[in-house]
Amino acid sequence: MSQDVLESHVNSEYKWGFSSDVDAETFPKGLNESVVRALSAKKQEPLWLLEYRLKAYRQWLNMSPPHHWANFKYPQIDFQNISYYSAPKKLPSLKSLDEADPELLKTFEKLGISLEEQKRLTGVESQIAVDAVFDSVSVKTTFRETLAEKGIIFCSFSEAVQEHPELIKTYLGSVVPASDNYFSALNAAVFSDGSFCYIPKGVRCPMELSTYFRINAQGTGQFERTLIVADEDSYVSYLEGCTAPRRDEHQLHAAVVEIVAHTRAEVKYSTVQNWYPGDADGKGGIFNFVTKRGICLGDHAKISWTQVETGSAITWKYPSVILKGHNSIGEFYSVAVTNNHQQADTGTKMIHIGKHTRSTIISKGISAGKSHNSYRGLVQVRRGASQARNFTQCDSLLMGDQCGAHTFPYIELKDSSAIAEHEATTSKIGEDQLFYCRQRGLDPEQAVALIVNGYCKDVLNKLPMEFAVEAQKLLSISLEGSVG
Amino acid sequence: MPMTSPNPPFLLSVNQLHAGIEDKPILKGIELKIKPGEVHAIMGPNGSGKSTLSSVLAGHPQYTVTRGEVWFNGKSLLEMEPEVRAREGLFLAFQYPVELPGVSMTNFMKTALQEQYLHQEREPLNAKSYLAYQKQKQAEVQLDSRLGSRSVNEGFSGGEKKRNELYQMAMLQPKLAILDETDSGLDIDALKIVAQGVNALRSPDRSFLVITHYQRLLEYIVPDVVHVLYNGVIVQSGDAALALELEKHGYDPIKARFQ
Ligand SMILES: Nc1ncnc2c1ncn2[C@@H]1O[C@H](COP(=O)(O)OP(=O)(O)O)[C@@H](O)[C@H]1O
Numbered sequence: 001m002s003q004d005v006l007e008s009h010v011n012s013e014y015k016w017g018f019s020s021d022v023d024a025e026t027f028p029k030g031l032n033e034s035v036v037r038a039l040s041a042k043k044q045e046p047l048w049l050l051e052y053r054l055k056a057y058r059q060w061l062n063m064s065p066p067h068h069w070a071n072f073k074y075p076q077i078d079f080q081n082i083s084y085y086s087a088p089k090k091l092p093s094l095k096s097l098d099e100a101d102p103e104l105l106k107t108f109e110k111l112g113i114s115l116e117e118q119k120r121l122t123g124v125e126s127q128i129a130v131d132a133v134f135d136s137v138s139v140k141t142t143f144r145e146t147l148a149e150k151g152i153i154f155c156s157f158s159e160a161v162q163e164h165p166e167l168i169k170t171y172l173g174s175v176v177p178a179s180d181n182y183f184s185a186l187n188a189a190v191f192s193d194g195s196f197c198y199i200p201k202g203v204r205c206p207m208e209l210s211t212y213f214r215i216n217a218q219g220t221g222q223f224e225r226t227l228i229v230a231d232e233d234s235y236v237s238y239l240e241g242c243t244a245p246r247r248d249e250h251q252l253h254a255a256v257v258e259i260v261a262h263t264r265a266e267v268k269y270s271t272v273q274n275w276y277p278g279d280a281d282g283k284g285g286i287f288n289f290v291t292k293r294g295i296c297l298g299d300h301a302k303i304s305w306t307q308v309e310t311g312s313a314i315t316w317k318y319p320s321v322i323l324k325g326h327n328s329i330g331e332f333y334s335v336a337v338t339n340n341h342q343q344a345d346t347g348t349k350m351i352h353i354g355k356h357t358r359s360t361i362i363s364k365g366i367s368a369g370k371s372h373n374s375y376r377g378l379v380q381v382r383r384g385a386s387q388a389r390n391f392t393q394c395d396s397l398l399m400g401d402q403c404g405a406h407t408f409p410y411i412e413l414k415d416s417s418a419i420a421e422h423e424a425t426t427s428k429i430g431e432d433q434l435f436y437c438r439q440r441g442l443d444p445e446q447a448v449a450l451i452v453n454g455y456c457k458d459v460l461n462k463l464p465m466e467f468a469v470e471a472q473k474l475l476s477i478s479l480e481g482s483v484g
Numbered sequence: 485m486p487m488t489s490p491n492p493p494f495l496l497s498v499n500q501l502h503a504g505i506e507d508k509p510i511l512k513g514i515e516l517k518i519k520p521g522e523v524h525a526i527m528g529p530n531g532s533g534k535s536t537l538s539s540v541l542a543g544h545p546q547y548t549v550t551r552g553e554v555w556f557n558g559k560s561l562l563e564m565e566p567e568v569r570a571r572e573g574l575f576l577a578f579q580y581p582v583e584l585p586g587v588s589m590t591n592f593m594k595t596a597l598q599e600q601y602l603h604q605e606r607e608p609l610n611a612k613s614y615l616a617y618q619k620q621k622q623a624e625v626q627l628d629s630r631l632g633s634r635s636v637n638e639g640f641s642g643g644e645k646k647r648n649e650l651y652q653m654a655m656l657q658p659k660l661a662i663l664d665e666t667d668s669g670l671d672i673d674a675l676k677i678v679a680q681g682v683n684a685l686r687s688p689d690r691s692f693l694v695i696t697h698y699q700r701l702l703e704y705i706v707p708d709v710v711h712v713l714y715n716g717v718i719v720q721s722g723d724a725a726l727a728l729e730l731e732k733h734g735y736d737p738i739k740a741r742f743q
Pocket residue numbers: 505510528529530531532533534535536537546
């Protein structure tokens with residue numbers, strides 16, 4: 001492929017890079033036990049939770065960052081140079097937005113996130129309930145009452161700690177123990193806010209639930225915690241979106257998401273990850289170290305992860321499913337785009353424990369510029385998981401010849417009746433494909449957008465409609481400037 | 485450089501065109517003039533530069549033009565980006581159409597048509613009239629409507645790909661259509677359908693440059709002018725009878741004369 005055609009020239013414009021002047025209370029930088037205590041006190045947490053945090057903190061002190069990726073280069077993170085809590089001083093009350101800092105409301109308006117519960121003409125089905133998280137706190141959760149009528153709990157994590165402590169106590173850390181990895185331990189010690197969702201037995205959640213994360217404050221990290229519990233025979237579709245201002249220094253985001261699906265419950269979790277990726281020279285950008293894991297606790301439970309990863313300077317995440325119940329199903333559909341100097345190491349872990357468990361993995365990696373994009377996936381079939389099935393399809397698309405795509409599939413089959421199929425392809429956007437489109441009158445950017453969206457179709461089809469449209473646009477924007 | 489063509493009666497005027505790839509010269513002084521409504525055929529043995537000529541006219545970035553000029557509809561063609569040439573009404577039916585996995589035919593053609601209309605400052609078609617237009621054109625070239633709803637060329641047979649090129653041509657209504665060996669690999673029935681499609685599109689303000697290795701196609705698409713391309717130059721031009729002559733004697737006499 002000729003250099004002049006596909007080399008990147010222009011930096012793409014990150015449209016969410018503005019910052020807001022919100023009057024905030026921010027902890028001084030630094031991390032020690034008293035910071036953990038202060039955080040817990042700030043949130044008026046029960047003692048057991050403080051102890052949970054402190055235990056995690058002490059574990060974290062004895063752990064070291066993961067370094068199993070050979071392809072990654074990043075500066076050491078100075079954990080003493082981060083503030084672990086920042087919250088707007090004026091938040092809306094439960095009943096009204098009036099008391100909130102107008103700057104705060106303006107921010108979400110600009111991001112297209114509705115904090116009002118507008119009734120749409122199309123009815124309840126197309127409504128989306130939003131939990132809006134701004135730095136370390138949840139600003140507003142919409143449609144709480146509508147959902148409560150069905151017994152659904154959807155609120156910020158902090159509120160859930162106060163109002164549903166028994167649920168939090170039962171499930172917090174039950175899927176991702178604090179000691180799971182370096183970043184999960186850190187998160188368990190200092191997590192600030194996030195969403196909690198509980199769907200009772202036999203309830204089909206009538207609308208999409210979503211959490212929108214916004215990092216705003218400078219020099220802070222965001223450590224959110226999400227917990228979704230789907231009781232027997234329930235269903236929920238959950239969406240997660242995120243953005244951050246354009247800043248020259250790196251910012252840390254280390255989240256934990258836990259999903260519990262009981263017998264015959266189904267949880268669909270979709271992410272469009274659009275954190276600030278840094279500029280064309282690799283300056284700034286979010287370090288995104290995330291642990292997401294679900295467990296199919298009961299038989300015939302199903303958990304699907306769908307992710308479109310376009311942002312962050314570094315992405316490290318492996319949304320996983322523990323298939324404990326018999327006949328349970330785990331799915332992972334992923335599009336990861338890296339451009340300029342971005343690095344992504346993402347994939348999944350499918351742990352087959354129950355009999356007749358099935359998992360599907362479809363991963364599409366797209367690399368442009370000088371970026372590196374790795375798929376890392378584990379398919380583990382434990383002894384006794386008879387007739388377990390996995391299908392993995394792992395495709396990499398390269399744009400230009402300065403980027404890298406890597407595939408690290410780990411397959412461990414401990415049961416002789418299990419079958420794991422793995423297919424992998426690597427391709428380039430051919431100059432001939434590009435030319436074919438141009439000959440029909442499409443400009444190069446349109447051509448790339450069309451080809452890339454076509455390439456990701458199998459994954460984008462899994463997203464809820466409104467999200468899919470947004471994701472398509474985002475893909476085109478992320479690759480802007482990747483053709484000359 | 486003058487902004488308008490010195491040869492207004494011609495739709496396409498190729499003057500002393502030299503082009504190649506990397507350091508290798510392939511086209512070595514092409515002269516070619518096509519009037520509106522004319523059908524020209526270019527014949528020649530494999531490797532003589534037929535596909536290179538069509539690629540260079542369409543603006544494939546792989547090729548470098550070292551000398552010469554090309555006027556298209558009064559504008560300097562070589563200065564335009566490939567997509568602008570397309571929007572100006574130049575269409576190339578590829579010898580080897582590429583596959584675009586996951587890209588729906590409808591989405592592809594809608595985008596292409598939209599760009600053309602935008603360029604020509606015409607009101608774009610709304611969704612409903614687009615679909616009607618698409619249906620009409622598919623019928624015209626007898627394209628199976630199921631192909632029309634699939635991904636561009638993905639899993640199409642050789643014949644289906646060629647038919648799809650024809651369909652796109654019918655959709656885009658070019659001023660000049662270059663058909664690069666659209667007949668190769670087709671059986672006689674498929675070839676007749678291609679010929680019918682082309683003949684149906686013949687009109688006083690549409691010209692064709694039909695590249696073919698065989699005379700066969702020209703029995704169905706009767707050309708106004710036949711050229712023989714050999715070793716990067718047009719060595720002979722004549723009327724339709726020239727094609728028959730080539731059929732009879734093959735390319736050996738030409739090769740012997742111009743070696
Ligand atoms: N991409 C390319 N790289 C190197 N040589 C090429 C390339 N394309 C064409 N050529 C050479 O240019 C000459 C003309 O090729 P082509 O235009 O395909 O001829 P034709 O279509 O008449 O068979 C041949 O010698 C061929 O090998």
